[in-house]
Amino acid sequence: NAGVTQTPKFRVLKTGQSMTLLCAQDMNHEYMYWYRQDPGMGLRLIHYSVGEGTTAKGEVPDGYNVSRLKKQNFLLGLESAAPSQTSVYFCASKAGINEKLFFGSGTQLSVL
Amino acid sequence: GESVGLHLPTLSVQEGDNSIINCAYSNSASDYFIWYKQESGKGPQFIIDIRSNMDKRQGQRVTVLLNKTVKHLSLQIAATQPGDSAVYFCAENSGGSNYKLTFGKGTLLTVNP
Numbered sequence: 001n002a003g004v005t006q007t008p009k010f011r012v013l014k015t016g017q018s019m020t021l022l023c024a025q026d027m028n029h030e031y032m033y034w035y036r037q038d039p040g041m042g043l044r045l046i047h048y049s050v051g052e053g054t055t056a057k058g059e060v061p062d063g064y065n066v067s068r069l070k071k072q073n074f075l076l077g078l079e080s081a082a083p084s085q086t087s088v089y090f091c092a093s094k095a096g097i098n099e100k101l102f103f104g105s106g107t108q109l110s111v112l
Numbered sequence: 113g114e115s116v117g118l119h120l121p122t123l124s125v126q127e128g129d130n131s132i133i134n135c136a137y138s139n140s141a142s143d144y145f146i147w148y149k150q151e152s153g154k155g156p157q158f159i160i161d162i163r164s165n166m167d168k169r170q171g172q173r174v175t176v177l178l179n180k181t182v183k184h185l186s187l188q189i190a191a192t193q194p195g196d197s198a199v200y201f202c203a204e205n206s207g208g209s210n211y212k213l214t215f216g217k218g219t220l221l222t223v224n225p
Contacts, residue, residue: 004155031211042201042217043156050211058212090155098144098163098205101213103155 002026006091006104013081013111021076021107023091031094032074033058033101034066036087043090049074081111124222131189133219135202138183142204146213147176147187151198159187159200189221197223 004025013019023032033048035058045058049068063085065077074093078085088108092101125131137145143164148156162169162176162185169176175188185202199220203213 033212035215040217043215045212045214048212056211092155097211100146100158100161101156101203102158103148105155106153 004091004093004102004104006089006107008107009105010108011110013078013109015082015111017081017111018077018079019081019109020078021089021091021109023074023076023093023104024072025074025091025093025102026072027093027095027102028071029093029095029102030071031096032068033092034064034074034076035090035092036060036085037090037106038087046076046089083111085109086111121217122220122222124224125192127192127194127223127225129192131187131192131196131221131223133187133189133200133202133221135185135187135216136183137185137202137204139204139214140180140183144205145176145178145185146203147174147185148201148203148215149196149198150201150218156201192221192223194223194225197221 007022034046035043044060047066049055052071055066067075088106090106091104094101146161147159149159150156160171160176162178173190177186199218201215201218203215
């Protein structure tokens with residue numbers, strides 16, 4: 001039981017490049033989330049999903065897209081990376097409402 | 113501004129002392145609260161949670177207190193150890209859906225040997 005696994009762990013992009021961050025969970029959780037963490041800002045919700053095939057916007061969705069084609073996977077895409085998207089990205093999942101979130105170990109993304 | 117906030121951004125304690133980390137929330141409709149610990153370079157790790165129908169919950173060396181009257185949450189760590197050094201976040205359910213957690217900005221706890 002690996003929990004929540006994020007790939008890659010580190011990535012450096014040039015402005016305008018695209019990439020996809022992968023999140024996989026093996027706990028059969030319904031709800032999955034993508035957060036970004038910046039110094040002094042705490043964790044801010046980008047997008048989330050309440051089940052396979054569903055996605056919804058969080059606090060800071062602009063510049064990101066997501067897909068949840070399979071229950072165990074939640075993909076975060078950056079179509080045209082900007083320096084403002086330099087951050088640490090965390091994926092999380094939970095079984096249901098008012099259940100605790102389990103987090104991945106994060107992806108450090110730098111956009112030059 | 114943040115609906116979940118912290119009174120102290122940093123806290124420094126001596127090993128063996130008790131630590132208290134505070135958190136204020138503004139959404140009176142929130143009914144679920146969690147404390148997370150985040151060590152450097154790692155993802156947040158669940159510590160303890162509490163539902164709004166309780167005012168106190170205890171775990172191993174940790175206690176969470178909830179005061180709904182003043183919308184205040186605290187985390188107490190007994191006999192603080194160097195391994196407790198980390199950033200601690202409180203979080204609450206936000207919005208009408210209860211799907212989402214809103215996180216505070218965190219308190220850095222430093223334990224001095």
